[in-house]
Amino acid sequence: MQKPHLIEFPKLGASDIGYISVGEANGLIPFPIERTFWTYFTPESIVRGRHAHHATEQVLVAVAGRIIVTTEMPDGEVQTFVLESPHVGVYVPPNAWHTMQYSHTAVQVVFASTSYQEQDYIRQYEDFKRIWGNK
Numbered sequence: 001m002q003k004p005h006l007i008e009f010p011k012l013g014a015s016d017i018g019y020i021s022v023g024e025a026n027g028l029i030p031f032p033i034e035r036t037f038w039t040y041f042t043p044e045s046i047v048r049g050r051h052a053h054h055a056t057e058q059v060l061v062a063v064a065g066r067i068i069v070t071t072e073m074p075d076g077e078v079q080t081f082v083l084e085s086p087h088v089g090v091y092v093p094p095n096a097w098h099t100m101q102y103s104h105t106a107v108q109v110v111f112a113s114t115s116y117q118e119q120d121y122i123r124q125y126e127d128f129k130r131i132w133g134n135k
Contacts, residue, residue: 019087046102
């Protein structure tokens, strides 16, 4: 069972010309990318996420601003990741309950291993513990 962990993407360029970072499947992103989405203008008082997945793996990147990502594994291990550099992301496996809190200027891009399917989401914390706690 994989655990959440940081991924540092290459930061190519220089301050006088700007930077580019690249994430590719079969590279630093540990799965083929089926879906990409982004969030922005999220009020700082809102906590998003509050779910786990049956199958979807994700890599979350704060391309602007700051995002605090908290993950919880079925065994109760909690990790907090502060994303505030556009060349660093966090890998979230399907068995991790996760929440995100954003600075108002945060823009998050997410690379996901599956297309959107509502049945992949575990939206109740009690269901997460019941489903993943038996694995």
